[in-house]
Amino acid sequence: xxxxxxxxxxxxxxxxxxxxxxxxxxxxxxxxxxxxxxxxxxxxxxxxxxxxxxxxxxxxxxxxxxxxxxxxxxxxxxxxxxxxxxxxxxxxxxxxxxx
Amino acid sequence: xxxxxxxxxxxxxxxxxxxxxxxxxxxxxxxxxxxxxxxxxxxxxxxxxxxxxxxxxxxxxxxxxxxxxxxxxxxxxxxxxxxxxxxxxxxxxxxxxxxxxxxxxxxxxxxxxxxxxxxxxxxxxxxxxxxxxxxxxxxxxxxxxxxxxxxxxxxxxxxxxxxxxxxxxxxxxxxxxxxxxxxxxxxxxxxxxxxxxxxxxxxxxxxxxxxxxxxxxxxxxxxxxxxxxxxxxxxxxxxxxxxxxxxxxxxxxxxxxxxxxxxxxxxxxxxxxxxxxxxxxxxxxxxxxxxxxxxxxxxxxxxxxxxxxxxxxxxxxxxxxxxxxxxxxxxxxxxxxxxxxxxxxxxxxxxxxxxxxxxxxxxxxxxxxxxxxxxxxxxxxxxxxxxxxxxxxxxxxxxxxxxxxxxxxxxxxxxxxxxxxxxxxxxxxxxxxxxxxxxxxxxxxxxxxxxxxxxxxxxxxxxxxxxxxxxxxxxxxxxxxxxxxxxxxxxxxxxxxxxxxxxxxxxxxxxxxxxxxxxxxxxxxxxxxxxx
Numbered sequence: 001x002x003x004x005x006x007x008x009x010x011x012x013x014x015x016x017x018x019x020x021x022x023x024x025x026x027x028x029x030x031x032x033x034x035x036x037x038x039x040x041x042x043x044x045x046x047x048x049x050x051x052x053x054x055x056x057x058x059x060x061x062x063x064x065x066x067x068x069x070x071x072x073x074x075x076x077x078x079x080x081x082x083x084x085x086x087x088x089x090x091x092x093x094x095x096x097x098x099x
Numbered sequence: 100x101x102x103x104x105x106x107x108x109x110x111x112x113x114x115x116x117x118x119x120x121x122x123x124x125x126x127x128x129x130x131x132x133x134x135x136x137x138x139x140x141x142x143x144x145x146x147x148x149x150x151x152x153x154x155x156x157x158x159x160x161x162x163x164x165x166x167x168x169x170x171x172x173x174x175x176x177x178x179x180x181x182x183x184x185x186x187x188x189x190x191x192x193x194x195x196x197x198x199x200x201x202x203x204x205x206x207x208x209x210x211x212x213x214x215x216x217x218x219x220x221x222x223x224x225x226x227x228x229x230x231x232x233x234x235x236x237x238x239x240x241x242x243x244x245x246x247x248x249x250x251x252x253x254x255x256x257x258x259x260x261x262x263x264x265x266x267x268x269x270x271x272x273x274x275x276x277x278x279x280x281x282x283x284x285x286x287x288x289x290x291x292x293x294x295x296x297x298x299x300x301x302x303x304x305x306x307x308x309x310x311x312x313x314x315x316x317x318x319x320x321x322x323x324x325x326x327x328x329x330x331x332x333x334x335x336x337x338x339x340x341x342x343x344x345x346x347x348x349x350x351x352x353x354x355x356x357x358x359x360x361x362x363x364x365x366x367x368x369x370x371x372x373x374x375x376x377x378x379x380x381x382x383x384x385x386x387x388x389x390x391x392x393x394x395x396x397x398x399x400x401x402x403x404x405x406x407x408x409x410x411x412x413x414x415x416x417x418x419x420x421x422x423x424x425x426x427x428x429x430x431x432x433x434x435x436x437x438x439x440x441x442x443x444x445x446x447x448x449x450x451x452x453x454x455x456x457x458x459x460x461x462x463x464x465x466x467x468x469x470x471x472x473x474x475x476x477x478x479x480x481x482x483x484x485x486x487x488x489x490x491x492x493x494x495x496x497x498x499x500x501x502x503x504x505x506x507x508x509x510x511x512x513x514x515x516x517x518x519x520x521x522x523x524x525x526x527x528x529x530x531x532x533x534x535x536x537x538x539x540x541x542x543x544x545x546x547x548x549x550x551x552x553x554x555x556x557x558x559x560x561x562x563x564x565x566x567x568x569x570x571x572x573x574x575x576x577x578x579x580x581x582x583x584x585x586x587x588x589x590x591x592x593x594x595x596x597x598x599x600x601x602x603x604x605x606x607x608x609x610x611x612x613x614x615x616x617x618x619x620x621x622x623x624x625x626x627x628x629x630x631x
Contacts, residue, residue, distance in 0.1 A: 028261070029237055052268050055188050056238045063220055068192065073178070073185035080183045080426075081412070 009099055015039060015092040021064045022047070022088065025057060039089030054086075061095070070098050103566040104369040105314040105376050106362060107160070107215065109153065110321030111537050112382035113144070115331045119355045129352050130359035132366075136375070140541035141548035141583040146555050147381040149491040150439050150504050151532040153233075153321070154189055156380035156556055157216045162196040163560030163575035163600075167494025169196040171217060172501070173438045175421055179447075184434075186421050191217050191231075195496060197572075197600040198222045199560045200229065203312050205601075206569055211310040214297050214318065227310050230300060232318065236265035256303050264296035278326065280343045286326050287350045290319035291357060298361035305368040312567045313369065317361070319354060324383045327351050328530030332385060335528060372543060374566045378559045379536035386511035386531035388524050390473070390481055392433045393422060395521045396441075399469050403428030404517050422515050427452040431466055431502075436512045440501020441466065463487075463502060470505065475522040483508045510534070538580075544588030551582040561594075570597025 009017070019037045026033075031048050033041075043049040043057070058072050075094045076082055120134035128134055148155045148166055158171040166172050171189050178185045191198075194217055200210045204226035212218055212229045219231035221244030229244040230252075239261045243249040252259050278286060294317055301315040329335045330347045337344045366375055396402040403425040407413045416423050421435050430453060431443045443463060444453035454462050467485050474480050484506035492500040505513065511531045538554050540562075557577030564571055565579045571594060579594045 025238075025241065028240055052188075052235055053237065056235075056241075058187070059190055059192075059220060060241060072187075073180060073183070077183060077185060084412070 009096075011092065011096045014095050014099065015088065017064065018061070018088055018092050018095065021060055022057075025060050037088060039087060039092065041088045042085045043087075044085040061091075065095065065099065067099065070095075102311045102373060102568065103313070103376070103563060104365060104373050105312070105378070105563055106365065107157070107314065107316030108320050108358075108377055108379045108537065109157075109316060109318035110324055110381060110383050110532065111377070111379035112324075112384075112533060112535070113142075113537060114333070114383065115320075115324065115355075116537065118331070118333050119352075119359075126352060129355050132359045132363035136362075136366075136377075136539065136541045139547055140539055140545050141551060141580075142537065142539040143551045143580060143583075144382075144553040145378060145536040145538035145559070146553055147532070147534050147536055148556060149486055151381035151510075151534045151536075152437055152439075153380055154216055156536075157316075158194055158196075159556045160378060160380060160559045161198050161200070161212075161215060161217070162194060163199065163557050163572070163577055164196045165492065165494060165557060165576055166500065167488075167492035167497045168576075169194050170494075170496035170499055172440075172492075172499055173435055175435050175437075176499075177421070177434050177442075179442075179444065184422075184426060189217060191220055191222055193217075194222075195603060197602070199563055200225050200227070200312075200314075202564060202572065202600060203567060203569060208311040208567055208569070209309070210312045211301075211304045211308060211314060213301055213304065213315040215314070215316050228304060228308060232316060233266050235268060236261040239265045252300060252303065255307075256299050258296075259299065260296060263292050264300070283326050284343070284346060284350060287323050287347065287354065290322055291350075291354055294319045294354070294358060294361065298364070301361075301365055302368065305365065312563065313365075314563075315365070317358060319358070320379070321383075323351060323354055324530040326530070328383065328385055329528055331530075332528075335385065366541075374540065374542040374544060376541075376559070376563060376566065377537060377539040378556075379538075380556070382533035382535040382537070383530050384510050384533040385528035386509045386525065387528050388475065388481070388509055388511065388522055390507060390511065390513050391516060391518055391521050391523075392441075392505070392513040393424070393515045394517060394519060395473055396432060397517070398521065401429065401431040401466070417517075420515075430454050430462070433513055433515050434501070436515055438501055439505045439507070439513055441470070441503040441505065443502040467503065470503070473521070475524075476520070479508075481508055481522055482506070540580075540583040544584055544592070546583065546585045548582055551580065554580050565592070565594055568592075570595045572597060572600045574599040 022037055026047055033047055062068050062070060119130040120128065120137055122128050148159055154171050154174055155166040158169045159165060162169045170193055174188060176187050176189045176193065200212045201222050201224055203210050204224055210225060210227040214232035216233045218229050219234050219242035221229040221242065225244060228248050231242050234242050240249040297315060297317060305313055324331060327347055330351050340348060369375065393402050397404060405423045405425050407417060422432055424432055429444060431441055433441055445456050445459060446453040470482050470485050473482050482505050486504040488497050488500040488502055491504065510533050538559065555577050558580055561571040561575050561577050561579050571579065573596050581589055
């Protein structure tokens, strides 16, 4: 678990931790993404995520934030369908509600 | 030098192994080292988990417990959220039992576990290393334990290539798909360099880390048998092969010849004092027909198909390997082809979709009757057994199991697609999982017993722990096959039973105690004036 992850994190700290997780997560990828990640960065459109990567990211977030069984289905599904894409800001807001 | 070497061979079956270890005119002996292993050692058929499938079966091999206890039943984990089903993959954290890697570690043994399913993220408190299997290359570094091992492998192993080593999900999905001749050949060839990569990793770990319990799994056996069964099963191998058929046979033999060389080298590296064990999670056989189970359940009124809006997303969803249904109109369905299971949707509260809880027993009995009535166009029954979960998956995680598990007469996996007719015959037999895998022993203290009586998959874990010099936990479900060993070795090394395994909850409690101990230490240091 990363040192930044604590039970009562400020939203900015959550976003910073999430970006740190994502930078490590994508470090070996052959990605065309350039520049810095921010709240508007999208997983599929910008970081070239595939569905298996989202499953792995859920595991990575739970490991890095030290919380298991977070209800990611409420983030990943809307009206019975999987969402098309997610931004770092959306994930960060979800984590702010859950942590 | 390792004390115990365990080589996992995914899907390995004596049907093929016996062929590869005998003299065949024009082909010779493809696996001469394995021939000598089988002649000098002991072996048994190994009965797999009730649904002979990679995740539950390897979880049982790694924990010594059945699926009802360890909690893994399939590749895909589904959660019924009332009106929606949420799908994800099982991972190591879903295994609610202690891994043998952890049991050996906490007793001071050094371990290595390479390419085993469900070892990502790495289990906690491992004394040694874990390089997980069934993980895409993009995620291998983060899931390798310790993390620095990944960089060491990149730096030290000539030709180390995570993309060649790790799973490519798109490629692996082809195991169950109908491919062209050219693609089938490419599919088999794709596994040759993969296996060499795992061999190089195992060789590196044995040379540099010297684990007491060294374990590596080769999974090309399973993948190749799925697509090339007709070129491996002696009953099906073409007698007058066409050029493509001959190339298929040749590349299959090349795979097994290479594998034999890898095994020989690893056994040499383990040294003359090491005991060596081989096991597979299940065997293999020929599937000759396709059962479209959800189409059958739709005909009977249990399943209502989801309506497609024709969008790209809807088409992708329909082609996926998990059921695409109108959940409100569905009462019993099969989630995934690999599960061979039927899940009954029970309303969680009044107003939810699904059957009322009080109707469960009656509903299930009628469903079982319908399943047994399922027949092909000749009126022959296709389902030979329907397993109730309370009978076959006892344990605290029984409710994760499908309500019913099907055994088909050809041991095939079902299809969940919306096609008719419900049962069709395959043009060419395809490889499918058979309940009987392999379990073999070789080395000092192993008797040249040949084939002994069938063993259970939960017998592998106690055997490995006993071989490495540890007591068998009392809550293990299996037993050490004493017929594998010489009387003299057993007299000197009697099987001993020890304390139960530690559940994840107990391990966390243990860690909390450590935190309390740390706190006490801090307070003592503060009192002594060493800390502010």
